[in-house]
Amino acid sequence: GLAFAQGKVTLYKTEIDQYWVIIELDKKYQNYPDNLHHVYLRSKTTGKLVPLSSLIEWSQGVGPQDVPHYNQLNSATLSFNLKQGVALGTATDALEKAALDILPSGANGVFQGEAQEFKSALASMAGLLAIAIFLMYVVLGILYESYIHPLTILTTLPVAAFGGLATLLLFRSELSLYAYIGIFMLLGIVSKNGIIMVDFAKQNLEEGGGKVTSFDAIYNACIVRFRPILMTGASTIMGAMPIALGYGADGASRRPLGLIVVGGLMFAQVV
Structure with missing residues (x-):
């Protein structure tokens, strides 16, 4: 030495x-x-x-000035910027696919910074969605003092969710963090429509004094509340349309949110 x-x-x-x-x-x-x-x-x-x-053998060559480490393993840091019109989720998926093709066996990579926060938030969204639906059921059950009426309202959610996800698939968009936010918005809007009809039908049953059947009550609620629900749905669709078209700065990232809301509401209105 x-x-x-x-x-x-x-x-x-x-x-x-x-x-x-x-x-x-x-x-x-x-x-x-x-x-x-x-x-x-x-x-x-x-x-x-x-x-x-x-004792040793040596040879002359070129090597790095320092060897960075991450979790006590040799590491290399690769930075990237998003191209205009490319969402962060699309970029991370492309990088993960490229890493599988390029990196040798035994080597792996992790995201850091904004990409890591995005992946962590995306991984927890499915659980948060289930919790949100459960809390909606609990609140509606307390409101109506019934186990059946909340289920009746929540039956509208799968139809709207199917329409939103089908719209994403149709436009070849990704199920990103913004898409999950759109699903949360969609659940709130569609459940509101169900609450309006169930509440009106319940009011008809109470005013009928036993002379009105459940079918007649919900049918009358659909007829009377059809126009308000249609108008609020149409106004929401028109408001979300610019987001679905991807206008504005970073519009490509927010586009899945608009597609979920517009597609889900349109499908739910038709059904």
Whole structure:
């Protein structure tokens, strides 16, 4: 170590100051690898000097100045910027696919920064969606004091969700974080329509005094509330249409949100 690197062997002190004594090989000898043949190490067992060349082999080549690590493993950092019109989810999916084709076996990669936060949020969305539906059922059950009426309202959700997901598939868009946000919005809008009809039908049953059947009550509710539901649905569709068309800065990322809302509402209105 002292031959090709600085080594502090002792501290020289004077009356006014102190100095480290450093031993190293002359610079003119450090630039020639052949000088390693003249380096000797002392054996701990015999006490004799052993040439370094009898213990190791060396070769001259080009290497990195430093080797970065991540979780105690050698690592390399690759940065990327999104092309205009490309969503973050599309970019991460393309990178994961390219990594499978390029990286050798035993090598893997992880996202950092904004991409990591995006992937983490996307992974938790399915669980949050299930919790949201369960909470909707609980709140509606408390509101109507019934186990059946909340299920009646929630039966409209699969139809709207199917329409939204089918629209995504039709336009070859991805199920991104914005798409999940659109699903949450869609569930709230469609369940509101179901609440209006069930509430009106329940009111008809109470006013009928037993003379009105459940079928007549819900049929009358559909007839009376059809126009308000249609108008609110149409206004929501028109409001979400610019998002579905991808207008504005970063419109490609938000487009799945608009497609989910527009497609789900249109399909639910028709059904």
